[in-house]
Amino acid sequence: MNGAADLGGMMGFGPVVPEPEDERFHADWERRALALTLAAARPGRWNIDQSRHARETLHPAVYLTSSYYAIWVQGLERLLVSSGLVSAEEIAQRRALGPGEPARVLTAAEVPAVLATGTRADRPEHRPAAFAVGEPVRTVVRNPTGHTRLPRYARGKAGVVERVHGVHVLPDAHAHGLGEQPEWLYTVRFDGRELWGADAAADLTVTIDAWESYLEPGTREGSPSSA
Amino acid sequence: MHKTVGNFGAGTAYGGRVAAGDTGQAAGQVAGHGDNTMALRVEALESLLVEKGYVDPAALDTIITTYERDVGPRNGAHVVALSWVDPEYRQRLLTDATAAIAELGYGGRQGEHMVALENTPDEHHLVVCTLCSCYPWPVLGLPPTWYKSAPYRSRAVLDPRGVLADFGVTLPEGTRITVHDSTAEVRYLVVPMRPPGTDGWDVEALAALVTRDSMIGTGVLAAP
Numbered sequence: 001m002n003g004a005a006d007l008g009g010m011m012g013f014g015p016v017v018p019e020p021e022d023e024r025f026h027a028d029w030e031r032r033a034l035a036l037t038l039a040a041a042r043p044g045r046w047n048i049d050q051s052r053h054a055r056e057t058l059h060p061a062v063y064l065t066s067s068y069y070a071i072w073v074q075g076l077e078r079l080l081v082s083s084g085l086v087s088a089e090e091i092a093q094r095r096a097l098g099p100g101e102p103a104r105v106l107t108a109a110e111v112p113a114v115l116a117t118g119t120r121a122d123r124p125e126h127r128p129a130a131f132a133v134g135e136p137v138r139t140v141v142r143n144p145t146g147h148t149r150l151p152r153y154a155r156g157k158a159g160v161v162e163r164v165h166g167v168h169v170l171p172d173a174h175a176h177g178l179g180e181q182p183e184w185l186y187t188v189r190f191d192g193r194e195l196w197g198a199d200a201a202a203d204l205t206v207t208i209d210a211w212e213s214y215l216e217p218g219t220r221e222g223s224p225s226s227a
Numbered sequence: 228m229h230k231t232v233g234n235f236g237a238g239t240a241y242g243g244r245v246a247a248g249d250t251g252q253a254a255g256q257v258a259g260h261g262d263n264t265m266a267l268r269v270e271a272l273e274s275l276l277v278e279k280g281y282v283d284p285a286a287l288d289t290i291i292t293t294y295e296r297d298v299g300p301r302n303g304a305h306v307v308a309l310s311w312v313d314p315e316y317r318q319r320l321l322t323d324a325t326a327a328i329a330e331l332g333y334g335g336r337q338g339e340h341m342v343a344l345e346n347t348p349d350e351h352h353l354v355v356c357t358l359c360s361c362y363p364w365p366v367l368g369l370p371p372t373w374y375k376s377a378p379y380r381s382r383a384v385l386d387p388r389g390v391l392a393d394f395g396v397t398l399p400e401g402t403r404i405t406v407h408d409s410t411a412e413v414r415y416l417v418v419p420m421r422p423p424g425t426d427g428w429d430v431e432a433l434a435a436l437v438t439r440d441s442m443i444g445t446g447v448l449a450a451p
Contacts, residue, residue: 008357008408010381016373016393021300021439024369029266032273034294034369035287043281048412052359068360068375070265077272085281094271100279108285115293116335121412149410151357153384165340165413185411187342196385203403206384209411 001145002152004060005052009153009196030069037072038115043103045083048119049175053147054078121168123182129212130184135161136218137188139210147175150214154206157194158218162207163187170211184212299368302333303416304437306366308430310343311421321345324416328366338365340413344405346444351402352417353390353444355383356409363414367442374443384408394445417444424450 025031041051055075056063063071080086090097106114131137141156142148149171165185173181192204276282306328310317320327324341328334341363344352356362357380362370373379383390387406391398398404407415419441425433440446 005358007377007380008384010377011385013376013378013381016376016378016382016390016445018373018394018440018445019371021371023371024295024299026372027266029269031291031295032269032287035290036269036273036276036282038290039282039286040276055359064377067265068372073265073269073272080276086275086279090275090279091272094275096275096278100281103281105281105283106286107283108289111286111289111293114336115290115298118334118336118339120339122340149358151408151410153357154408163342165411168340168411171411185413187407187413189405200385201388201404204387205403205405206408207405208408209413211411 001056001147002143003056004058004063005056006152008151026067030067033069033073033076037076039106040076040080040085042106042114043085045085045103046079047174049147049169049171050177051075051079052171053175054082056147122166123169123180125167126182129164129186131161131164131186131212131215131217133161133164136220137161137186137210137215138218139188139214140216144172146172148172150210151208153195154190154208154210157190159188159190159194160218161186162189165209168211170213172211172213186210186212186215188215294364294369298365300366300437300439300442301434302331302368303363303366303439303442304434305331305430306333306343306416307418307437307442308433310418311433312430317418320418328416333365335365337361338363338414340411341366341416342413343416343418344407344444345418346420346447348399348420349402351398351404351444351447352415353383353387353404353406354409354415354417355380355406357381357384358408358410361409361412361414363416366416367439371439391445394440396445396447398447417442419446419448422448422450 055071058071058074066074077091081088081091085101087097136158138158139150139155163186165187167182168185169180170183173179187207188210189205189207192200192206195206277284306320310320316327320343324343328338328341346352360370360375362374379390384406387404388398409415419437422436436448436451438446438448441448
């Protein structure tokens with residue numbers, strides 16, 4: 001979707017403000033927000049793509065005026081309600097109005113193993129890859145109302161395959177309860193001027209990671225008019 | 228059966244409107260830091276989830292301790308420093324970063340599929356996630372606030388040299404720049420160039436020179 005989270009190429013946000021390496025949180029509630037977001041995923045009612053979609057569908061004015069952990073908190077509330085674990089009334093009233101459902105709960109003892117294991121996104125290769133390293137490609141032009149990981153600035157652009165990562169879960173399907181629909185995943189590199197026009201730095205390259213359905217065969221020349 | 232998650236359009240409890248409670252603060256100001264409204268909201272959410280039996284508070288404490296004390300950019304610094312002194316390790320890191328990083332005992336959540344990017348005099352790598360906040364947690368810990376914020380996410384792909392200037396970094400003439408937008412579950416670790424004047428240093432001393440920002444690409448390492 002063309003939401004506020006798709007920030008690449010926007011302007012007017014001002015300078016980046018660096019911060020020291022040991023500054024991990026700016027308020028204690030941020031610690032709890034992080035931990036709650038991780039722990040609440042343990043019952044398995046949503047996946048990472050659904051989490052991202054819950055955040056990116058916040059109203060743009062809300063998204064752009066919320067700190068990142070505030071975005072996470074609001075995303076978590078939506079996931080809890082849409083999964084049925086908690087009701088909207090319970091969120092609003094800030095108290096339980098009934099017993100919880102049976103759910104797998106993350107224990108302190110499990111935390112190290114769960115964090116150290118993670119969740120792999122790669123899947124068995126079920127068909128040959130359509131593209132090889134060095135091959136020219138062009139990203140599709142598409143404006144889905146649902147989740148996608150193809151940023152607006154990289155749609156309809158000519159690039160070259162730089163890496164082939166294997167077969168990965170497709171977020172566009174996974175975010176909507178449509179299964180994993182795994183596809184080959186590639187790193188695609190673009191010339192800065194292909195993305196941004198003649199004003200871009202001549203020596204800028206940008207890469208994205210793109211699933212196979214984000215790509216079409218390109219032309220060797222790679223110029224926009226030759227496709 | 229539980230409900231399907233993933234459709235958050237207008238018509239859901241939260242869709243399509245901007246309520247005062249959602250923004251927390253006036254537009255133009257980023258809600259969050261030191262924000263008492265959000266502190267109360269998170270406290271209420273935690274007690275609700277504990278009361279419903281979905282969350283164990285002790286697990287929350289362990290998660291926080293893990294990322295405040297155990298998992299941070301010193302892990303990545305170890306990887307980078309070893310790659311400077313051990314050419315075979317460096318080769319393994321550049322070939323299969325996930326496995327090479329696992330050799331040192333680092334891995335897991337948000338580092339399941341790692342790629343190492345080698346900075347050279349000819350090419351400087353910079354990593355961003357324009358769509359959210361993807362970041363290699365096992366080697367760098369939790370992302371800094373600026374990494375997740377609009378100024379960095381919007382500008383890194385369009386004007387990376389302008390972003391570097393915000394960090395006080397100017398690349399030499401002749402160094403081209405490659406920006407990596409982390410749009411999938413692949414996570415990127417920049418391997419900065421070894422600073423001059425460090426011949427004969429051991430891994431531990433070298434690791435102390437490696438900054439977090441140099442492993443994102445927003446920093447370069449000066450001679451000690």
